[in-house]
Amino acid sequence: MSLVAILAAFGGGVFGALIGGTTAFVFTGFLGMAGVAAAVAAGNNLILDHVAFGPFFGPHVAFVGAVAAAAYAGKISKKRLENADFLSNPVNANTVLGDHTDKEKIFAEDDRHVDGADTTVPLFKTTDPMVLIVGGIFGILGYLVQHLYGPVLDIPIDTIALTVATFAIITRFMFGTSGLTGIFPSSEKRFPFSGKMLLFNAIWGFAFAGLVGYAAIILDMDNIGFTISAASLIFLYFGLKFPVSHHVSMVAGFAAIALGSPWLAALFGLFAVITGEYVQRLFNTHVDTHIDMPAIVIATWSFIILGIIAPLI
Template sequence: MGALPAFIFAGLVGLSGIAITAAGGSLDLVGTLAFGPFLGPHIAFAGGVAAAAYSHKNNQLESGCDIATPLAKFSDPMTLIVGGLFGGLGYVINYLYASVLHLPTDTVAMTVITTAIIARFMFGNSGIVGDTSVKDRDYYPKGKSFLFLSIAGIALGLVVSHYTVETGIVTLGFCISAASLMFAQMGHPCPATHHISLVAAYAALATGNIWIGALFGLIAALFGEFVLKTFNSHCDTHIDPPAFTIFVWAFIIFIFL
């Protein structure tokens, strides 16, 4: 179905699971489906990203950065197999990070980045930071964009932090943000915000302070744009800026907060 549709489904199923838990149910849709082997971003989304890169290398998909197009469009068995192999690789890498090495970060996000980098070196030609010869290339937000991201990061971080502290559910804002990307899938300019939601929630839950959560929402918004411009611009495969942001700042929060 493609990487982005799979991630949207993870958000929708996660919201359903949160609702079941809030209603007193015992079925863990969040852990078993939304973040498990079926729809977990480190498996379904990461497999879709790698399949898109492979499809572009084989002159099917116009851009390896296109994570919205369902790759069933091409009816290519090897694209399906590559996606499945990278999904399996994501499962193994996340198990290594979380259960063997016990890394103090969001290992799902770290796995998404690991498999994306592997896919870029296997199927892409643009290198880890894309084409650096592009004239006037930006690496950080500035001007109106900087102000917009700052306001959005603080505001979303504050709202998510409030509900995280009130409910103790760290994935609520993340799942809403993930589900909101259905509008991006429809072709509308809806931004990705799940890195802001999750980083702010982690910080708020760790400290019990919604203003610290809002601060980390601001940091996540600006850092995510830096990652986008540095690793996911002028390139031919997708390295996910939100996942990059989540694993870096989760590591900092888990260690220091």
């Protein structure tokens, strides 16, 4: 830990906010794949440790900073909605605001609008210095807390995922108004899952996790699947309905290396994908800030695998 590392973490949080949390995470995936290749070919972990999972694109820095910055920007956007402050847009300035619905329509068309739960939008568009400062501060805090969870306390868990989950909850209470578990309409079921839908997810989770487990054992790298899953999220920007799978691949990777079995990797991948469906609906639906479902799932199952099961074997 050094002042240079703190500076880098501030920069990582600012840059994550600037380009958007999901974009930063996609870079984590691409740099992670490069790092895995370097580690397998030359035994060099510098790219993995200091770039992909370090202060540059480490999710505990860049993604944490971006999530907090988006939540802060969303809070500011709500205040502007309440005050009907659209005067920077000449069209809106000449619009007579009617009821609340009219305000929301105009507000949504204003380029300064930010949905605090949306991690795909680059916050460069806000041109708000405080948005970047919030991102940088949370980047530093994420870096420090991950260091506490990992090197200092040595918790048998994915400490990056635990850090992301920790700050997502803190961010929700600091900047959000929807409560920890969201505000659901009375007419909507919280868990509207059909057997067919759960079976569909169970099949792909089991199959994909088995594939990841095979690759992880062959390469002796638990995060090979995670990096591929992270990079694959780039397809979300093409408007495709595309699966978020890094919670499945990371849990599978942990199970494969810790337990030495692709079959157990497949089984835990199945557990991860089903858990993820419930976590997503519980913490990240009808909300105004982002709580990362994969981080919660990875933290939970990594602790079960690394902290409970592996020591017994």
